[in-house]
Amino acid sequence: MLSVRPAQENDMPIVHQLIADLAAFEREPQEVELSLSQLVKDGFSDKPKYKCFVAELDGSIVGMALVYPRYSTWKGTVIHLEDLIVNEAQRGDGIGTKLLDKVVEYGHQLGVKRISWEVLDWNEPAIKFYEQKGAKVMRDWDVVQLNQKGIEEYLKLRK
């Protein structure tokens, strides 16, 4: 039986593993610098930095969705879906949909005016899925990142 529920602290080792597995699949395993203990601390303190949901199939965690608030100068507080991961063996069974359902319900409960996430522009099945769900894939907006080394170089160059 499948259920989607808020993650508990003792689910986080498997959630951390799902994060690492996805990074390996994307050929960037070395980019996961976040430890399990930090992940737990950040999510289960007095001021949690994210909300995590897990999909449980017959007692095993097979997927997760992790969201947090962002701030839009047009809409106020909105939520962002950082990760939606389904264990490779269970993909295609509708588990991703159940997780997305939960995220949209959660956003609706909070009363936010927008839920955002990011998608690879060549991932046509994902794009089609999101568009069928009513989401707008903004193909003209790209993500920009300045990483840790970039931050240091930036500050060095301007001096």
Next chain:
Amino acid sequence: MLSVRPAQENDMPIVHQLIADLAAFEREPQEVELSLSQLVKDGFSDKPKYKCFVAELDGSIVGMALVYPRYSTWKGTVIHLEDLIVNEAQRGDGIGTKLLDKVVEYGHQLGVKRISWEVLDWNEPAIKFYEQKGAKVMRDWDVVQLNQKGIEEYLKLRK
């Protein structure tokens, strides 16, 4: 004389005007649903939802940058630059660079491992500027948004 400093509550009417001006320039003025009073409340309460910097030129506010934390499952807490706006009449005077400098300093002080933002993929001057600054424009990652109407439709459809 130009200075960049943290915004104070009484700067926010002009910050709100800059937000509205940019939305009008982007031909989406009706999308600004956030009131000035909500903007002030969200930024100047006990738990501020964002940090705003303003550029002041000879006593007048001519630009702003607005950032808030996000959460990366690879890097932990990171910051996101939501808006960087320079008044139309003052563009090209290096004010945008001064604001970006401040944002990068701020991220460095917080010790974050990433600063992110978004850019229109046809805005080649902006992309070139960011790349010269060491940022990575991830052209294969698109932004996805489910808006308020989309959230309601989504929940209706799944019932």
